[in-house]
Amino acid sequence: EVQLLESGGGLVQPGGSLRLSCAASGFTFSSYAMSWVRQAPGKGLEWVSAISGSGSSTYYADSVKGRFTISRDKSKNTLYLQMNSLRAEDTAVYYCALYDGYYYYMDVWGKGTTVTVSS
Amino acid sequence: EIVLTQSPGTLSLSPGERATLSCRASQSVSSSYLAWYQQKPGQAPRLLIYGASSRATGIPDRFSGSGSGTDFTLTISRLEPEDFAVYYCQQYGDSPLFTFGPGTKVDIK
Numbered sequence: 001e002v003q004l005l006e007s008g009g010g011l012v013q014p015g016g017s018l019r020l021s022c023a024a025s026g027f028t029f030s031s032y033a034m035s036w037v038r039q040a041p042g043k044g045l046e047w048v049s050a051i052s053g054s055g056s057s058t059y060y061a062d063s064v065k066g067r068f069t070i071s072r073d074k075s076k077n078t079l080y081l082q083m084n085s086l087r088a089e090d091t092a093v094y095y096c097a098l099y100d101g102y103y104y105y106m107d108v109w110g111k112g113t114t115v116t117v118s119s
Numbered sequence: 120e121i122v123l124t125q126s127p128g129t130l131s132l133s134p135g136e137r138a139t140l141s142c143r144a145s146q147s148v149s150s151s152y153l154a155w156y157q158q159k160p161g162q163a164p165r166l167l168i169y170g171a172s173s174r175a176t177g178i179p180d181r182f183s184g185s186g187s188g189t190d191f192t193l194t195i196s197r198l199e200p201e202d203f204a205v206y207y208c209q210q211y212g213d214s215p216l217f218t219f220g221p222g223t224k225v226d227i228k
Contacts (some may be wrong), residue, residue, distance in 0.1 A: 021130055023164070029139075035216075035217065035218075037213065044207065044219060044220075044221050044222045045156075045164060045207055045209075045219040047215060047216065047218065047219065049217050049219070059215075059216045061215050062215065067188075081171075095164075102151075102168045103151055103152065103154070103170050103173075103211075104151075104152050104211030104213075104217070105154035105166055105169035105170075105175075106154075106156075106164070106166060106209075106217075107164035107166045107169075107176075107211070108176060109164055109165075110163065111162075111163055112163055
C-alpha cells in the first residue's frame with residue numbers, strides 16, 4: 001500500500017525555520033515526482049513546491065520562492081521541505097503528495113502536518 | 120498565470136439530488152491537466168477526476184467530469200450522505216506549476 005507520512009510541524013516564531021519530512025512507502029520512491037500543498041486555517045488549497053523523481057528539477061510558488069527549499073533523499077525514501085524566514089501567513093496544514101507526471105494530478109496524499117508561525 | 124474560479128461558492132442540496140459544480144479558467148487549459156478533488160473536514164484531499172473526465176481508481180460512477188477550454192464541470196448524479204464536502208478543481212501549468220480553485224462547498228439543505 002502506498003503511504004505518505006508527514007512530520008516536523010510545530011509552533012515557530014516569525015523569522016524562524018522548520019524542516020518538514022514526508023516518509024514514503026509502498027512504491028519506488030525515485031520514480032515519482034512529489035509535491036507539497038498547504039491549507040491555511042479555514043482556507044483552500046495552495047500549491048507550495050514540487051520536485052522531480054530524480055530530484056534534479058524543483059519548482060516553487062512565488063509566495064515561498066527564496067525562503068523554502070524542497071529536496072528528497074532516495075536512501076531514506078523521504079521528501080523534505082526546509083522552511084526559512086517563516087511568516088504568520090505560512091501558518092497552515094502542509095500535505096505531501098505524489099503527482100502523476102503525465103496528467104499532473106495528485107493521487108496520493110499524506111494526512112498533513114500543522115505549522116503555526118506565531119510569537 | 121491561470122486563475123481558476125469555482126461556482127457556486129456553496130451549494131445546498133438534499134441527498135438524492137443532482138449537483139453541478141463549475142470551474143472556470145482565466146485562460147484555456149488543456150483538458151489533460153484538469154483534476155477535481157473532494158475534501159472532508161480534517162481529512163486530506165481525495166482525487167476524484169483527472170484529465171477532466173477520467174474517474175480515479177475506486178471513485179463511484181455517480182461522479183463525472185466534463186468540459187474543455189476554459190469551462191469544466193463536476194457532476195454528482197445523485198448525492199449520497201458521504202458526498203457532502205468541499206470540492207476543488209486543479210490545473211497544471213507553467214508558472215505556477217499547479218493552481219487550485221477556491222472550492223465549492225456542498226452542504227445539506
